Amino acid sequence: MKIKELIKQDAGFQYIIDSLELMSSAGRRVLLNSAFCTDAAELEHEWDNLQEAIRATGDTETRRQYTDLRHCLMQLHDLQGTLASLAARTPLNEVELFEVKNLSLLTRQARRATAALGLACTLPLPDLDEVFALLDPDSTGMANFYIYDSYDNRLPALRRELKALQEHDGDPSRIAALLSEQSEIQSRVCTELSDRLLPRTADLTEALNRLAYADSLLARAELAIRWHLTRPTLGDTTSYRSLWNPRLRHRNEELGMRYQPVDISLEPGVCLVTGANMAGKTVLLKSLGSAQLMAQCGMFVPAEEATVRLAEGIMTSIGDEQDEMNGLSSYASEITKISNIIGTCRERNMLVLIDEPARTTNPVEGKALVQAIIGLLQQCGSTTLITTHYSQLGSNCRRLRVRGFVEDLADVPLTPQSINRFIDYSLTEDSSEEVPHEALRIAAILGCDERLISLAQENMNQ
């Protein structure tokens, strides 16, 4: 799957991709068309490139060359259409020839910059000096372009006469005749130049795509530096130290709220996560999804340390408004997703993230469904994380519990606004079959109607 499809499915990942500061539309095209990578060697190579780019970005000695390179990328136009015309043997016009000349000049400048930055191997660019020379017959070294006098020996005399006539309001019919002759010569030159450029079409296309790739790579490098991202190692399990979720962390920071990164490690098979409401179980699922997407899309990840087990894809069932918009009831939408997950996981190794399955149906059947989901997903090689409020599920899978509400965690009055500071979002291994019962307590802190809470409490005690 390509990044452009993945961002439509995951708002958190969309946020991450939108945070990349790309310089060119060609760079954006190449980035959005790059695929979720499932090949370990390919991914390591991509991360090597990224690491090299980060090194070059941070090197103060070559700051000027780095700025030069970024400047080249800023001027890059996506002339796919022009190059397609060239390949189809349609003669290019003056404006298109200018674009080709500009691409060859940018490639030359970028080659110089990448060499100085030690990125010549990471970002190999074809040598287009011959193309530039063809389009710069007077050796001006400039991007400017027109059908130069030197392209046809009739042009100098013709233009001398034209100039004299224009400056002295000469005979309009003679001017028209000269303009028409010039126009004929110019189109012939355009055709000749296009013919001579034809064998270089592949090089030009490669230069365009590699410069666009450079844009994508530098944008990922700058993001890695700005967000302090970490290069993951590939492994048989997935584990993060201080994993965080970019979109939620930045939103919290904007609101002046605390954000607590979490440590987690997951083996293939099913792991259950329990914990009170508001304890960040859904955020945990989203964070794992985002980090896996970032890693396998050639980015570094938001954690202090990371080991990632490659997955063939990520499948989630995390309820959101989107489903209701599509006219499906929350239960119908959820069960369709889960059924899909179970089907896919029979053959493929996925990262599966399921948020509170069967929470919208009756607890008797709901619990039975969850037990069945766990049973089926235990048998396959995928890594699955399921959050739940159901207790006594009776399965032997691993359990993690969010530590949750801690009365004396913060030194401020406990209010609905400050409650987030009293929650310990970290995970702990849990051997009990019971889930935490904190729903009433949290409802009370949130300022719910006292009658509601006391009545519920009475019901609990019966």
Add this chain to the structure above:
Amino acid sequence: MPFVKDILQHKSLSIVGLEKNTGKTVCLNYILRRLNALGVGVGVTSIGVDGEQVDAVFATAKPEITLYGGTHFITSEKHYLQRQAVSEIVAVDSRRTSLGPLVTARVLIGGKVLLSGAATTGVLREQIKAFEALGADLTIVDGALSRLSLASPTVTEAMILATGAAVSANVKQLVSRTRHLHRLINLEEVAPALRQRLSPIGSGIWAVGDDGEVHDLGIQSVFLIDSLGDDLLRHGKTLFAAGAVSDRLLKTLTRKEHGITLIVSDFTKIFATQEAYADFVRHGHRMQVLQRSKLIAVTLNPTSPQGFVLDSKSTCDALSEALQMPVYDVVKIEEAGGGS
């Protein structure tokens, strides 16, 4: 050589026609010719599609723009390839218009060119900056039919207004309509301190208290203004409309007690009709602007697209008297040799 010297005091100039066929292009050609003789580095661009060979509305032949060696210009790819000047491409914009990308070029051998341009003032501002970087002393922006936005002082420093028989074949009407726009262009400016406070406001209608304090009236749209009733004037009689001023807004205000001062960003934001404005003023209200445009000249094209010709001298005189500034028939100046 009237008014060309005044142009040189500014870095950017817009040419705005009160109607189509008011001689904008003749005026532009005159100015370009004079500036060339003076050796001034010029950049020429346009807003909307303009300078068509055949006028789209009346299909009358319309002179193309003649550019001279050394001039920079911007036009679409389509019109660039049709140019009669010899020129070299300096830059191609990555944004595409319906006529292809915009091409920036420098004239090597003078000749006629069709100008076509982008439709937004934001792009115009960028182009003016780009021309400056290319060494142009002055950027001239050619206007399009009924587009005044380019003459906003936030876009171009100075403007020329072209009027003519195309506006009305009746001299009284012509004078009246030209005088109306002239009045708007010359609306009184607010004090600099108040301008500083109001300039950052992007939308809505605001009240300015007697102490100069600015209050949000919570009106995002003119359509809500009626609901506010007399509450509108609770902070005093000075109001600021950050967006466009329509007939509806003026009519609502006209009915209020006398003495309202309505501040607008600049005259290009006033879309109200001449009648609504006259009514507003007759009821003892007035308008002010944050920034006044510098009107350099008014030109007259005495020929209407239907072929009717007004008497040049007497019409110029009538306009001059009404506007209290000289009005030029550019064709006449050109015929007289234009001081060359």
